[in-house]
Amino acid sequence: MGRGVVGLLQRESASLAATGRTLQLTRVASRTPRPEVDLGGAAFSTDLADLTAADDVDVVVEVIGGEEDAKTLFAAAIAANKHVVTANKALIALHGNELMRDARRAGIFVGIEAAVAGGIPIINALTRGLPANRIEWLAGIINGTSNYILTAMSEGGQDFATALREAQRLGYAEPDPTFDVEGIDAAHKLAILAGLAFGTPFDFASVHVEGIADVDAEDVGYARELGYRIKPLGIARRTARGVEARVHPCLTPESDLIAKVDGVMNAVQVRGDAVGSTLYVGPGAGAGPTASAVVADLVELARGGADSCAVFPIEGDWESSPIGEVSCAHYLNVPAEDQPGVFADVAQTLGRHGISIEGVIQRAEAVRGARGSEWVPIVILTDVVAELDAERAVADIEKLAGVTGRVRRIRVANLENSDGE
Numbered sequence: 001m002g003r004g005v006v007g008l009l010q011r012e013s014a015s016l017a018a019t020g021r022t023l024q025l026t027r028v029a030s031r032t033p034r035p036e037v038d039l040g041g042a043a044f045s046t047d048l049a050d051l052t053a054a055d056d057v058d059v060v061v062e063v064i065g066g067e068e069d070a071k072t073l074f075a076a077a078i079a080a081n082k083h084v085v086t087a088n089k090a091l092i093a094l095h096g097n098e099l100m101r102d103a104r105r106a107g108i109f110v111g112i113e114a115a116v117a118g119g120i121p122i123i124n125a126l127t128r129g130l131p132a133n134r135i136e137w138l139a140g141i142i143n144g145t146s147n148y149i150l151t152a153m154s155e156g157g158q159d160f161a162t163a164l165r166e167a168q169r170l171g172y173a174e175p176d177p178t179f180d181v182e183g184i185d186a187a188h189k190l191a192i193l194a195g196l197a198f199g200t201p202f203d204f205a206s207v208h209v210e211g212i213a214d215v216d217a218e219d220v221g222y223a224r225e226l227g228y229r230i231k232p233l234g235i236a237r238r239t240a241r242g243v244e245a246r247v248h249p250c251l252t253p254e255s256d257l258i259a260k261v262d263g264v265m266n267a268v269q270v271r272g273d274a275v276g277s278t279l280y281v282g283p284g285a286g287a288g289p290t291a292s293a294v295v296a297d298l299v300e301l302a303r304g305g306a307d308s309c310a311v312f313p314i315e316g317d318w319e320s321s322p323i324g325e326v327s328c329a330h331y332l333n334v335p336a337e338d339q340p341g342v343f344a345d346v347a348q349t350l351g352r353h354g355i356s357i358e359g360v361i362q363r364a365e366a367v368r369g370a371r372g373s374e375w376v377p378i379v380i381l382t383d384v385v386a387e388l389d390a391e392r393a394v395a396d397i398e399k400l401a402g403v404t405g406r407v408r409r410i411r412v413a414n415l416e417n418s419d420g421e
């Protein structure tokens, strides 16, 4: 990313000067020297502290990633009265409240456009485009790796492991894909978006996080038959009690625009009370898109100066709504013995928990497991049901005599409904 920023600043320096101020790259610091990169005469150091100590640095662009060193650099920049632009979502999600508070007190500009959804100007949309709205909910595909994998499973019929290997081969997934496929990266971004949308502090700890590794190719196929795509969504919603924020795979109606956002692309849908529903789509990663966002912050700073730091009102009271309070429809995949009466038992169990069935797929042919076991999947789409009722019903279904294993459960997102589900 650093190279992307250096390249874009060099390529566009003439047009960026039209902002009234020249953006000049004076210094670069990184752990490993890369003599092959043209820094256009900027001084290079392997010591990050050289940036904050230098008089010819007005703004520090942090694109090193990680937590500790980035936090130290950020704090040192504030102490030295230098503005900060960062692409580091983990840093902002985990330490943003204190860093922003200190920056605001010091009159320091903080730009975080590149930290969420790469090239999509979603921070700008929330803070500058929609402030007249009371945001009701937002939902986003904010991890391109997970979206690529689920798209490959849906369109290429691949299983999760094959799609992940392919994503790694293409450079869309890290050698250690944990942060992406377990939903942590998306949860960092959702914590930031929720804070900005609802005017609350960044609260990563309250984001409910589930990854996509448990989604089976079979589920992707059944979802399609039922008229849905499975998407890795981050959903944040204003509730009666406070803010609900969750990251998990979701069945998304194929007619929803966000369901059509495939591959590594990102999208964020935001519903405001005045504007209604708006959708922002674009590349969520890569040197060019992310550098575009970093340089946008630099240009904003050049145009507006430090006053812009006032756009993050992140103090005040709020309460988080736990996942147990969520209500939504559910997709259930029940592995059943191939004998009469099992479906009736499953339906009765759901009924006992007050859950109605909206749709069913029952196959005549059995599925064969790795160790020679056989079962017939019963696929059920429920109506909207409270999370705890769904959990209890699934636990009871798994105890039924004719049910042979774990029930796979995926929540359904009906984003266009006014309450977000």
Ligand SMILES: NC(=O)c1ccc[n+]([C@@H]2O[C@H](COP(=O)([O-])OP(=O)(O)OC[C@H]3O[C@@H](n4cnc5c(N)ncnc54)[C@H](OP(=O)(O)O)[C@@H]3O)[C@@H](O)[C@H]2O)c1
Residues within 6 Å of the ligand: 001, 002, 029, 030, 031, 032, 046, 048, 063, 064, 065, 066, 069, 070, 087, 088, 089, 090, 114, 115, 118, 284, 285, 286, 287, 290
């Ligand atoms: N890549 C994207 O598409 C993208 C998109 C949005 C946001 N971001 C964010 O941008 C940041 C950077 O991502 P990246 O993909 O560009 O990472 P990267 O390829 O690993 O580059 C990080 C660079 O920073 C250097 N570095 C790391 N820690 C350092 C330290 N303590 N002191 C000095 N230099 C250090 C690394 O040096 P070495 O070469 O010695 O390791 C490397 O050159 C992360 O916060 C990431 O979340 C990235």
